[in-house]
Amino acid sequence: MNGFIRVIGGKWRGRKLPVLDSEGLRPTTDRVKETLFNWLMPAIHDSTCLDCFAGSGSLGFEALSRGAQHVTMLEKQRATALQLEKNKHLLQSTNCSVVNTDALNWLSQSAKLQFDIVFIDPPFHQMLTTQAIAHLENGNWLSDNAYIYVETEKSGLLIQHIPSNWTLHREKTAGQVHSYLFIREKR
Numbered sequence: 001m002n003g004f005i006r007v008i009g010g011k012w013r014g015r016k017l018p019v020l021d022s023e024g025l026r027p028t029t030d031r032v033k034e035t036l037f038n039w040l041m042p043a044i045h046d047s048t049c050l051d052c053f054a055g056s057g058s059l060g061f062e063a064l065s066r067g068a069q070h071v072t073m074l075e076k077q078r079a080t081a082l083q084l085e086k087n088k089h090l091l092q093s094t095n096c097s098v099v100n101t102d103a104l105n106w107l108s109q110s111a112k113l114q115f116d117i118v119f120i121d122p123p124f125h126q127m128l129t130t131q132a133i134a135h136l137e138n139g140n141w142l143s144d145n146a147y148i149y150v151e152t153e154k155s156g157l158l159i160q161h162i163p164s165n166w167t168l169h170r171e172k173t174a175g176q177v178h179s180y181l182f183i184r185e186k187r
Contacts, residue, residue: 005058008033010065017087019056022080027056028121028151032174036149037066039170039181040117043147044068047116050141052103052132057084059119059149060096068117070095074103104128107135114143121151130161137163137184144186154178 002021007013008030019027028036036059037044045067051060054073064071073096075081081100088096099106103122118136122128129152136142148166154176162168166182173179 003027005056005061006030007061007065009037009062010067012061012065012091015065015091017057017061017090018083020080020083022055022077027058029174029177032151032172032177032179033058033062035172035174036179036181037062040066040147040149043117048113048143049117049119050074050115051119051121052107053120053122053128054084054098055080055121057087059121060084061087061091061093063117063119064091064093064096068095070097072097072099072115074099074101074106076100076102104131104135107132107139107141109139111140115141115146116143117147117149118142119149119151121149124153133161133163137166142184144184146184148182148184150180150182152178152180 003019004016005019005027007015046069049063049068049071051073054075060071060073084098120132165185169183170181
């Protein structure tokens with residue numbers, strides 16, 4: 001263990017969860033997380049969420065703590081996925097699924113269900129964001145009026161790669177991180 005994340009709101013507020021030190025893993029800061037979940041407040045309760053590049057699980061566990069009905073966490077690194085499982089059991093969460101998989105491969109399959117809220121926060125500088133966005137939209141993974149949160153390096157997201165039926169709802173820059181919240185409109 002090399003660190004921890006903190007749940008900042010909801011039923012697990014203040015709980016610290018261990019995090020493995022792993023290359024490319026940078027948990028969303030409390031400041032950014034607070035802003036994001038203020039933005040999501042009208043939509044989070046009873047939502048079905050997908051955390052595409054779960055990493056520390058910071059966004060997924062925060063969503064569960066604040067009333068999401070279910071969160072699916074996708075994590076490519078086996079050791080990191082195992083730590084997510086341990087944290088899930090530590091919290092005694094029964095409404096969380098951890099899938100040890102490559103997010104882009106998983107999203108390239110036929111949609112098994114549709115998600116109300118999706119978190120896209122991949123490792124920086126690996127060009128994963130635009131591919132994930134395309135798979136989500138083209139694969140029918142998103143419910144009508146879904147919220148899609150995207151976190152990139154400050155210069156990382158090109159708006160021309162956003163589907164035409166996604167509306168930018170909010171955005172913010174904090175340090176080297178740029179955060180976007182989109183709302184998908186039914187086609």
